[in-house]
Amino acid sequence: MTEEEKLAKKEAKKAKGKTLIAEFKKFITRGNILDMSVGVIMGSAFNAIVTALTNILLSVATWAVPGGLKGLITVLPAVNDAQRGAGFLVDGVTKHFQTFTTAEVNERVIQFAANQGVTNLTVNSDTFIQWKSSMLSNYTLHGTTYAYNMSAVIDWGAFINAIISFLIIALTLFVIVKTFTSLQAKRKLFEEQLVNKFKKPDPTEEETKAE
Numbered sequence: 010m011t012e013e014e015k016l017a018k019k020e021a022k023k024a025k026g027k028t029l030i031a032e033f034k035k036f037i038t039r040g041n042i043l044d045m046s047v048g049v050i051m052g053s054a055f056n057a058i059v060t061a062l063t064n065i066l067l068s069v070a071t072w073a074v075p076g077g078l079k080g081l082i083t084v085l086p087a088v089n090d091a092q093r094g095a096g097f098l099v100d101g102v103t104k105h106f107q108t109f110t111t112a113e114v115n116e117r118v119i120q121f122a123a124n125q126g127v128t129n130l131t132v133n134s135d136t137f138i139q140w141k142s143s144m145l146s147n148y149t150l151h152g153t154t155y156a157y158n159m160s161a162v163i164d165w166g167a168f169i170n171a172i173i174s175f176l177i178i179a180l181t182l183f184v185i186v187k188t189f190t191s192l193q194a195k196r197k198l199f200e201e202q203l204v205n206k207f208k209k210p211d212p213t214e215e216e217t218k219a220e
Contacts, residue, residue, distance in 0.1 A: 078166035080152020
């Protein structure tokens with residue numbers, strides 16, 4: 010390959026590189042790309058506002074419910090040993106609890122440890138805390154009720170929460186869109202009035218008036 014051919018090939022590579030850079034610049038500066046980027050950023054910020062407002066209104070709506078709506082659950086009866094719950098020693102007999110309340114936690118920890126042969130636990134001692142952590146790992150807290158993880162649970166609270174959240178979000182968006190549409194209509198009317206005010210009369214209209 011001659012020097013001229015090498016030089017021509019090199020220049021062709023440079024030109025191709027410049028073309029790619031120019032196309033990339035044109036792509037990232039296109040109007041719809043910029044509009045989309047702004048829309049995504051504004052959408053994220055707006056989503057945070059709507060979520061915060063929804064949480065506030067949801068808290069107000071469920072204010073009087075003890076433990077919140079999260080406590081509205083139905084635990085279906087156990088149909089096999091896996092769903093019976095952890096074993097607790099009560100009056101010398103092993104019982105299984107699918108649910109218990111937060112007020113019963115300390116009592117259940119002592120019973121849970123006794124079922125494994127550990128007695129004379131002191132509440133809030135290091136050993137007690139270890140047994141409590143071990144026991145609660147088998148349960149999930151719903152409001153003020155602990156439900157066994159393997160149990161079949163109907164979470165009414167989550168369902169009602171989803172409905173209320175949907176209605177609040179829908180109402181919020183409706184008000185915002187309604188307000189925005191109204192402002193756009195007023196702006197358009199104002200612009201039309203402004204244009205008509207400073208619009209030069211049509212010559213044919215002046216001739217008609219003169220006649």
